[in-house]
Amino acid sequence: MNDKNVPVFVKINDYKDILDIVDVMKQKLKETKVSLERIKSLKQEEDQEIIDWEKNIAEITKRLSYIDAAFFENE
């Protein structure tokens, strides 16, 4: 057995504390995962808004070209 891999012994009080800490950590990790999912979904929403924004700008450009042509085609 590797010297560094010999078993260690943990005091029973510390052991209980460790279990509690691990439980809290699990709970915190769950919350973090939920937060991360929400951030991802918000990012997707934001990306979609930006795509819509781009579409709207393209539409305005197209319509303005039509109006421009209608007004100045007589020149």
Place this chain on the structure above:
Amino acid sequence: MKMAKKEQPQEDESYFVAIKSPLEVRKQLLESSKNSIHCLQNYQRILLIRQKKQKEIADMKESVKELIYLNKKLNEKLPKYKVELMQEPKEEKLEVKNLKAKKSVKQAKTPAREKTELEKLEDSLSSIENKLQNLNK
């Protein structure tokens, strides 16, 4: 004595441009106004989304800070061991030499500026990586 009347130019002399399809132009104008309002709506929605996102990121930062604290606590509860004892004496000598060399370099340097949050995190990471390397030896 009669004065010769100058011919006054017509003030309301206006020019008109024909628009072949006025209805369509009007329609396009209204549609582009609609699109402009949609753009403003997009902008407002993006602002709201960013506010929500910032709140979520702040919450997440808090959770990660708590996780770091808990991790530290967990580390404290685990039995201590001395990494130096596990290393070979040759390496120790080398380290002592390196430390001396580093000290002389440090003395020559100008006073250190305050570390940024990122640099502090970078330091913690490298210290953890060192510990891991020692464990894997």
